[in-house]
Amino acid sequence: MQAWRVHENGEPGEVMRLEETERPVPGEGQALLRVRAASVNFPDALLCRGHYQIRPPLPFTPGVEICGETEDGRRVVVTPALPHGGFAEYAVADAAALLPAPEALDDAEASALHIAYQTGWFGLHRRARLEAGETLLVHAAAGGVGSAAVQLGKAAGATVVGVVGGPEKAAVARKLGCDAVIDRHAEDVVAAVKEATGGRGADVIYDPVGGAAYAQSAKTVAFEGRIVVVGFASGAIPSPALNHALVKNYAILGLHWGLYAAKNPELVRHCHEQLTELASQGAIRPLVSERAPLAGAADAVRRVAEGVTTGRIAVLPALENGAAA
Structure with missing residues (x-):
């Protein structure tokens, strides 16, 4: 599979490399997810720089928020378990943290809902x-x-x-x-x-x-x-x-x-239920300003870090030449 990996800390545009690598193997209590969309967040840049509160072992794949698909076909939103982040074709997440993607939102919008x-x-x-x-x-x-x-x-x-x-x-x-x-x-x-x-x-x-x-x-x-x-x-x-x-x-x-995920995970689920209802009512809809192919992830992280973007950029691994593959 293809995945962006960071082998040394630094600026995203300099240290993120798109590589061919093996699919990650989920550990006990984890799930393998096909990444449908990954939302670019400012913490992705901090991870690359080594300035985030979590410092995954090198090399790692950034991408802290995704809409993914489980092996049994469920569409979910989750924060992946590093070092197997979302800027890849497949990611890993804790099974207990998986939340159903709201039906009212498409993959890109759902990927920008969670965090x-x-x-x-x-x-x-x-x-x-x-x-x-x-x-x-x-x-x-x-x-x-x-x-x-x-x-x-x-x-x-x-x-x-x-x-x-x-x-x-x-x-x-x-x-x-x-x-x-x-x-x-x-x-x-x-x-x-x-x-x-x-x-x-x-x-x-x-x-x-x-x-x-x-x-x-x-x-x-x-x-x-x-x-x-x-x-x-x-x-x-x-x-x-x-x-x-x-x-x-x-x-x-x-x-x-x-x-809250560690101290009160049930409250996280309650919040997701509230957000899902608001999405179904049309009261909220994540602002996705750009949908980029996987190859554009590093540039997207760079631009988010520079503060020149609006809303969220969603990276879609299946997107090729501006259209869904």
């Missing part, structure tokens, strides 16, 4: 307790993680303000349903948020960026607001001033979604 939407659901509902009528501010609202939070926020009845970088991403955020869109390249984010919220600020702030975005969050969070720290795509990990959280009366909430 971003689970993260969004846990962040907005489990951690921040977002309520209908509240204002939700989403950083990187046109990206894979941000676009999921926008849709989930709208589905929950919130007013959603999206922060993006550039006019193209602003157009995507508006199409996603943002009630207000702020282009950080052209506007003062803090002033624009205050204007959009009548000076009150945002009740919930969803931040997968860190760095300057977090500093903006602290200045625009409302009284008794909640800042959900999801990740640090900017590469800069902020050091919050806890005295500021005290005097302004807001909460800083961390979200490590992967920990």
Whole structure:
């Protein structure tokens, strides 16, 4: 089979190699899956660099999110078990973690549902307790993680303000349903948020960026607001001033979604049921901006790492010359 493998850590475009290799052999409690689609995530770049919290043994195949097919023909979504990730024709996953792919979504869309939407659901509902009528501010609202939070926020009845970088991403955020869109390249984010919220600020702030975005969050969070720290795509990990959280009366909430799989796997399944229902209603639909063949995986990871993409890029091993084989 063909698989992208990383033999040494470095930038994705330099260390990912497309190779012919043997199909992976599942271990006890694992399942072999034919990869129907693999969604490109920022952690794939971190894995290549050796900067992710999980460091699989070399060589490994990146690809942390897939829609796959079991040997008995079931269509499932799952996070593969590294080192046998999703940028390959076949991957391996823990059998207990397999979740049925929603019928309302095609393979590419289903491959982009698991991580971003689970993260969004846990962040907005489990951690921040977002309520209908509240204002939700989403950083990187046109990206894979941000676009999921926008849709989930709208589905929950919130007013959603999206922060993006550039006019193209602003157009995507508006199409996603943002009630207000702020282009950080052209506007003062803090002033624009205050204007959009009548000076009150945002009740919930969803931040997968860190760095300057977090500093903006602290200045625009409302009284008794909640800042959900999801990740640090900017590469800069902020050091919050806890005295500021005290005097302004807001909460800083961390979200490590992967920990729920170990601590409360039933809650992960419950979340998937909620997401499946929302998908069936048309309330959420993963934004797949591009469908690439397997040969394009390394370039896709590079572009996601550079922050120049919108939504998700899905890699489809059966895709050849722009059409399904």
